[in-house]
Amino acid sequence: MGATILIVDDSVSIRQSVRFILEQNGYTVLEAADGLEGLKRLSESKVQLVISDINMPNMDGLTMVKKVRETEGIKFLPILVLTTESQGSVVEEGKKAGATGWIVKPFNNEKLIETIKKVIP
Amino acid sequence: MTRNDRFGIPERFIKPGEFYSSRDDVVISTILGSCISVALFDASIPVGGMNHFMLPYPKGVEAAILSTSAKYGINAMELLINDLLKMGARKDHLRAKVFGGSAVIIHDKAATYDIPEMNIRFAIEFLDTEGIPVDSLSVGGRLPRKIYFFPATSRVLMKYTRTESSALSRREDAYAHRLVEEASNAGRPILF
Numbered sequence: 001m002g003a004t005i006l007i008v009d010d011s012v013s014i015r016q017s018v019r020f021i022l023e024q025n026g027y028t029v030l031e032a033a034d035g036l037e038g039l040k041r042l043s044e045s046k047v048q049l050v051i052s053d054i055n056m057p058n059m060d061g062l063t064m065v066k067k068v069r070e071t072e073g074i075k076f077l078p079i080l081v082l083t084t085e086s087q088g089s090v091v092e093e094g095k096k097a098g099a100t101g102w103i104v105k106p107f108n109n110e111k112l113i114e115t116i117k118k119v120i121p
Numbered sequence: 122m123t124r125n126d127r128f129g130i131p132e133r134f135i136k137p138g139e140f141y142s143s144r145d146d147v148v149i150s151t152i153l154g155s156c157i158s159v160a161l162f163d164a165s166i167p168v169g170g171m172n173h174f175m176l177p178y179p180k181g182v183e184a185a186i187l188s189t190s191a192k193y194g195i196n197a198m199e200l201l202i203n204d205l206l207k208m209g210a211r212k213d214h215l216r217a218k219v220f221g222g223s224a225v226i227i228h229d230k231a232a233t234y235d236i237p238e239m240n241i242r243f244a245i246e247f248l249d250t251e252g253i254p255v256d257s258l259s260v261g262g263r264l265p266r267k268i269y270f271f272p273a274t275s276r277v278l279m280k281y282t283r284t285e286s287s288a289l290s291r292r293e294d295a296y297a298h299r300l301v302e303e304a305s306n307a308g309r310p311i312l313f
Contacts, residue, residue: 010212011202012250013195055203057212080310084200091311101312106196115310 002026003048003120008038008064009082010056014105018051018082021109027116035059039067042074049120050079054090062097069098078119082107122147128269135173137296140201142170142272144208149270152282154225154289155237156296157194157244157260158268160218161201161253162275163210169272172201175240175293177300193300194243198251215253218277219244220268222260225290236297237261265289 005027007018019029030045032038034056041047050068054061065079078100085091086104094102100119103112125132131147137156141149149171151158162169174197176190206212222241241260248255259266259279265286269278 011195011199012252013191013247014199016250017192017195055206057206084196084203095313099313101310103310105199106192107310111310115312118312 002028004028004030004046005116006030006032006038006041006045006047006050008032008035008050008052008056008061010034010053014053014082018112021112022116025113025116035061035064035067038064039071042068042071042077047077049116050077051082052079054081054083054085054094062094062099065094065097065099080115080119082112125150135171137173137175137293138197138299140170140172140197140204142168142201142204142208144168144272146271146273149272151268152285152289153221153266153268154223154286154293155221155240156293157219157221157240158270159198159201159244159248160220160268160270160272160275160277161205161210161215162272163205163214164216164275165211165214166209167273167275168205168208168210169270169275170201170205171268171270171272172197174198175236175297175300176243177297190239191243191247194240194247198247213252216275217248217253217255218257218270218275219248219255220259220266220277220279223262223264223266225263225265225286225293 007015009015010033015031022029032041036059052061080101081094081099082103084105091102122131133141133149135151151173156175158173160171176194222237224237264281267280267282
């Protein structure tokens with residue numbers, strides 16, 4: 001039984017395409033449409049890794065990362081940011097917020113899985 | 122930006138792989154062969170933008186939206202949507218107009234893989250999946266399209282053009298090859 005990964009992205013298409021690749025590689029997938037929903041999923045279910053977008057309504061990805069880092073029990077949960085943002089200053093902001101890693105879209109399937117395996121072996 | 126004398130406003134021409142959005146009284150233009158342009162707008166602001174993209178190569182019989190190639194289309198759409206959101210648009214207010222996907226590229230895969238058809242299917246499936254209503258649609262056929270999109274009013278002027286066909290086909294082909302190249306060395310993940 002593979003690890004459970006939460007995908008947080010407001011785009012249904014992105015959630016579908018990431019889910020497809022993760023499930024092909026044996027992972028169990030949960031979905032959330034924004035940061036608020038992401039936090040809710042994390043409070044309900046045991047998750048080993050979060051893959052999150054940044055630009056989302058209600059609560060953006062970096063705010064969600066900060067909230068997770070302040071929450072007992074999920075403080076150390078690995079979070080990979082998956083975003084169209086590639087600017088150094090935004091990446092730096094992500095690092096400061098406490099993200100575990102940064103992947104720029106459009107991502108390469110093999111590299112995504114490789115990175116996941118590094119984070120949750 | 123150049124000035125368009127016919128409309129008396131600034132014009133921004135977008136090439137394959139580019140997008141542009143604005144809240145101003147400008148015109149965004151492009152010429153499409155087998156590529157797709159989606160014009161998106163939130164009339165309540167008003168703000169609008171348009172992209173110009175294609176899916177570079179086929180991938181089996183998966184749904185258009187799940188193919189590897191579709192990631193490049195999804196990305197083109199997401200870049201435009203994020204830009205519009207940053208300018209104040211709301212995703213649930215967005216509406217779309219879709220153009221392109223004509224059969225102008227003559228290439229080696231033509232026999233087994235219909236690029237324009239794949240592009241059209243992708244655009245329609247994507248907008249449907251994201252719940253973005255399509256107000257107008259002009260796709261398919263064999264002639265290139267010249268598009269003028271006015272983001273401030275969401276109006277579009279479109280005409281068919283015969284003149285640019287071969288240069289256009291070469292340009293789109295070069296763009297498709299560039300995408301495939303980029304795909305093989307796409308974004309190296311960073312671990313902090």
